[in-house]
Amino acid sequence: MIRVLALLGLLLGTGVAEDPYQTWAQGRPAEALPILIAQAGDHWDRWQDAGLAAAAAGDQGRAVACLARAMTLAPEEADPRRALRALGVECPPSWHERAGPLGLPGRGWSGVVLLALAGLALGWAAVGRRHRRSAGFLGAALVVVILPGQLAGVVDGQHHWAATVRPTHLLDHAGVPLAPLAAGTLLRLPDRAGWSGRVVVALPDGREGFLAAADVNP
Amino acid sequence: MVRSLGIWLLMGLVWSAEVALDLPDPCIPGAVMQASLTVTDPESQVTKVELPEVPGLTWQLGRTSSQTRVVNGQASSSLTVGINLRAAKAGTLEIPPITVRMRNGSALSTSATTLRVAPGEARLTGDLMGEVAFEPATIVPGESTTLTYRLWVRRGEVQTLGINPPEGAISLGERQIAKGRAFDAQGQEWTLLTVTWPLTFAEPGPRTVRGQQEVLISVGDGFFDQRVTRHQTAIAPATLTVASLPEVGRPADFTGLIGPVTATSALERERVSIGEGVVLSFTVSGRQVELVKRPALVIPGVQVYPKDEKAEGGHHVFRWDLVPTTPGNALVPALAVPYFDPAGKTYRNAVTQPLTLTILPGRARDLGAVGATSAEPAPVAVAPTGPTLPPPRHGQVTPRPAPWLAPAVFVGALIIGLAAGGWARRGPRQAHRGRALRTAGKDPAALATALLALRPALTTEAQRTAADRLQARIDGTRFGGQALGDIADLVTTLEVVP
Missing domain, CATH: 2.60.40 (Immunoglobulin-like)
Structure with missing residues (x-):
């Protein structure tokens, strides 16, 4: 709803669309927030900026929800988790964090380049006429170096995160409240379909239940 | 010293024996009711029970029974004397202490008590009666109520309860079951089971509880004639109204808390x-x-x-x-x-x-050195307070590779590597010898070189004949000064050789 209104505002604007970052810099982060959310799309950095703007505006719920979206889109990035921890949200360490410097070569574009080299080396080692052993060793070594980062990306990419944007209640399948949830409670979204406008969520302590979809949508 | 110790021991022996009077409550006027007098751990045989005169009450001793129990190695005995009594009219009767005489000359007495004489519950008829109620019957969401199920049983056994909390109830505690007794209008004793559930509800609306209660009754005269029959009684439903919290006057920061708070x-x-x-x-x-x-x-x-x-x-x-x-x-x-x-x-x-x-004003004094006052305190290094918020990105980030890109690049590079390796293993392709002959044109030296490379690959007689004739022409040109002439047919025959 916020996104629709923000886009409508953009369309109906009489002149140049207002730069949300400029609005934010002028000390009005609350006014910049809807535009930042509307423009975020699938860009993790824009969701992170929206979360920071919400935090500056004092909206803890939306801040955590936007940062959770950034964390889902870019699990290898450290900034969304750092921002969540700065807001006092207990955030489980990612496998990228656990891998530490071992995971760096396998991440991002360096991982792509090294994988290309590994593929060439291993392909040559399989059927080439000369230097097969060296090529095989090089390819295997590159795979070993890349593997931690790539595996961390696969495992971290399986988790989808969200957060409550307002105080609400965790519900059971019948809609009976199970427990109150404060705004900004970090949640995991299991890969299961919800029903009747509700989504399945998992709390940090492992309990699962349902929440109204509007309660987790920034 | 010894004498006082003996007195204390005797008093201890006497005090170990107890007597208690159990009267029916209420006692139905005009009905013969049962009471009992129980002597626990008597140190000697009971010889006499003295029932005092009570105006309006007729009572006499009934059957006697005794019982011995051993609990944790400790044995205890009790003697129960039945008392049949009948009260003339409703009211309260003062019962003075009842004296129990023992064979060894000692005596025990009950405490003075009162006997309530009142009509029995006229609605207790048949073998079973039940009622269920919510107390209170109207609540708001989150407010507690108690579902109370009272079941009167004259005879028989109740195995399962026919009433349970309605769907959607949120339990606020454990179910409690209490057992008591009641009397009907004829003075017959009934067992009263009271079951309570503390509940609340999250959503407004009516909630109704209804059900049937079954009791198992053994019938038959002799030991071998016993059989169990089932009797069911409908329980009148009870309704709880969960009213909505009023909108008027609701504070903006109300979180659903129900008092008292x-x-x-x-x-x-x-x-x-x-x-x-x-x-x-x-x-x-x-x-x-x-x-x-x-x-x-x-x-x-x-x-x-x-x-x-x-x-x-x-x-x-x-x-x-x-x-x-x-x-x-x-x-x-x-x-x-x-x-x-x-x-x-x-x-x-x-x-x-x-x-x-x-x-x-000022910081607290350091009292470690007597008589010394602390100078301006040295600035304390502030420990890092933890993670800080990162600065906004403003869209300035390196685009991330798509998740599918890495495995796709690996597979593509693997294929390229295989292809490269396979090509390297096969070696460079040899030049097409037949085309080299065509390319040589009319140059006798080039023709001789191409024909020489071609000869090992000749397979047919026609090709060999053409090669010989062409060789003769070339030799004639190179060494005999003759013109090469038209060699197109010969080249056409030989250029198909790979």
Whole structure:
């Protein structure tokens, strides 16, 4: 709803669309927030900026929800988790964090380049006429170096995160409240379909239940 | 010394025996009722029970029975004397102590008591009667109510309860079962089972409880003629109305708390120096207090840092670190928590008392060295406080590779590597010898070279003949000075050789 209104505002604007970052810099982060959310799309950095703007505006719920979206889109990035921890949200360490410097070569574009080299080396080692052993060793070594980062990306990419944007209640399948949830409670979204406008969520302590979809949508 | 010890021992022996009178309540007027007198651990045989005269009451001794129990190795015996009694009319009768004489000359007495004589419950008829009710019958969401199921059984056995809490009920505690007795109008004793469930509901609306109760009754005269019959009785339904919380007067910060609720606040210390921290605790007590949110707290001249919070056992405690910055008296304002009072059907606030924090100028003195005063305190290195918010990105980030890109690149590079390796293994392709002959044109030397490379690959007689004729022409040109002539046919025949 916020996104629709923000886009409508953009369309109906009489002149140049207002730069949300400029609005934010002028000390009005609350006014910049809807535009930042509307423009975020699938860009993790824009969701992170929206979360920071919400935090500056004092909206803890939306801040955590936007940062959770950034964390889902870019699990290898450290900034969304750092921002969540700065807001006092207990955030489980990612496998990228656990891998530490071992995971760096396998991440991002360096991982792509090294994988290309590994593929060439291993392909040559399989059927080439000369230097097969060296090529095989090089390819295997590159795979070993890349593997931690790539595996961390696969495992971290399986988790989808969200957060409550307002105080609400965790519900059971019948809609009976199970427990109150404060705004900004970090949640995991299991890969299961919800029903009747509700989504399945998992709390940090492992309990699962349902929440109204509007309660987790920034 | 020995004599007093003996007296104490004798008194101990006497006191180990007890006598208790169990009277029916109520005693039905005109009906013969049963009472009992029980002597526990008698030190000697009972010889006489003296029933006193009570106006309006006729009673006499009945059958006697005895029982011995061993519990944890300790044996205890009891003697029960039945008493048949009949009261003439309703009222309250004063029962004086009953004396029990023992063979060894001692005597025990019951305490004076009263006997309530009143009509029995006329509605107790048949073998089974049940009723169910909600107490109170109207609540608001979150307010507690008790579902009470009373079951009177004259004879038979109840194996399962026919009433259970309705769907959607939220249990607030364990089910309780109490057993008692009652009497009908004829004075017959009934067993009364009272089952209670403390409940509440989250959503408004009516809730109805209904059911049937079954009792198993053994019938038959002899031991071999016994059989069990089932009897069912319908239980009249009971309805609970869960009314919606009123909209009028609902505070904006109402979180669903249902009273009674109390709130208190307390300071760790009431006098601190500037820069010295003190903890403020705010406690909310009641039911479902985990719904309470941390209230906003602003104290002029004091920096307020939210600390931890803890909710358990019906108490929710919030704490703040207060760090004063200016000397004087700082007023910690009263904190309020809105809740709904079901008794008054209105919203109220649980409010704390305001507190006063006295702030002294300067930091606390270091009293480690007697007579010495501390100089200007050295600045304390501030430890890092933890992670900080990163700066906004403003869209300036390196695009991330798509998740599918890495495995696709690996597979593509693998294929390329295989292809490259395979090509390298096969070696460079040899030039097409036939085309080399065509390319040589009319150059005798080039023709001779191409023909020489071609000869090992000739396969047919026609090709060999053509090669010989062409060789003759070339030799004639190179060494005999003859013209090469038309060699197109010969080249055409030979250029198909790979």
